[in-house]
């Protein structure tokens with residue numbers, strides 16, 4: 433068992449169930465024009481386009497992923513509905529037209545942003561008034577006890593190093609979203625039972641020792657955020 437075409441750690445046992453879940457939670461509707469920011473090899477985008485009458489612009493930093501995604505899109509016959517390009521979602525206004533999208537989705541990609549405020553500002557500009565932003569990602573847990581906090585920070589530093597991440601703080605992300613002008617629709621922990629087998633196998637196969645030989649700890653919360661660009 434591996435990630436298949438959906439490069440996400442927080443997942444139920446079935447990848448199809450995960451993509452169906454994401455499609456529902458992000459509120460995708462027929463007719464939507466969608467930005468898939470940090471699209472991987474477009475597994476989720478392909479699922480969305482196969483199940484809703486939507487058009488999608490997808491962007492990833494990786495040229496390898498762009499080429500894999502294009503092959504998969506061609507195989508699925510979705511070239512007219514999904515366009516994928518290489519680009520940095522920290523510079524969205526240089527890549528796409530303003531007020532262009534009904535939805536922007538960040539599926540375990542926001543946590544890669546070194547400059548999250550510019551990501552959110554860019555997403556805001558690109559959304560149409562009334563358009564929505566959906567983020568599914570992990571956020572750093574917080575511990576009051578200084579010893580536990582230090583251990584948590586060590587694990588997060590290791591995770592960041594191994595996976596090229598900037599594990600976000602939920603509190604700071606919410607402040608940035610408000611500062612950007614987004615209106616909160618809802619924030620919730622993920623609503624499915626986690627199956628960690630893919631994630632655990634991946635770490636084992638690659639010899640990643642995230643806990644530096646110590647017992648594993650829970651270092652993150654899996655959260656979904658849904659925000660809206662106001663109409664006026």
Ligand SMILES: C[S@@+](CC[C@H](N)C(=O)[O-])C[C@H]1O[C@@H](n2cnc3c(N)ncnc32)[C@H](O)[C@@H]1O
Nearest residue numbers: 438439470471472492493494520521539541544
């Ligand atoms: C964990 S993968 C998730 C991929 C995809 N959303 C999925 O669910 O299969 C993170 C993705 O974010 C992309 N990414 C990271 N930083 C990025 C950036 N600054 N601009 C665009 N894409 C980025 C990576 O290339 C990768 O495709």
